[in-house]
């Protein structure tokens with residue numbers, strides 16, 4: 562996680578803006594039926610939302626900046642930062658890792674729609690929309 566002034570490493574200094582401080586994610590139920598997939602398409606129709614699969618589990622990722630990340634890319638509450646931040650390793654983080662090791666990462670409505678059409682038997686009449694990705 563973004564380092565304090567005292568605990569400054571060149572790696573985190575070069576990571577702009579601190580990748581790990583610009584999103585959060587939570588696990589969701591694996592979609593099982595057409596309604597589940599339709600619900601995920603609705604979710605990913607919103608900006609700053611992506612969906613990924615990691616080790617067979619499904620997650621929603623919200624791309625939003627932590628309010629405690631300073632303009633200098635530091636953590637303003639470093640000494641009292643949450644447990645999630647304390648547990649985060651800089652050795653294999655979002656900056657050093659290639660693709661997080663995700664099996665799939667759907668960054669747009671079209672990404673997920675194509676996956677559904679290619680991997681399930683559920684019929685969705687709509688075609689890819691051309692709406693750009695919700696995140697980089």
Ligand code: SF4
Nearest residue numbers: 562573576581654656
């Ligand atoms: S993603 Fe890695 S390099 Fe970037 S701020 Fe977080 S821990 Fe540091």
Ligand code: SF4
Nearest residue numbers: 562582627630636646
């Ligand atoms: S509390 Fe600090 S380390 Fe944690 S996400 Fe926010 S800025 Fe990053």
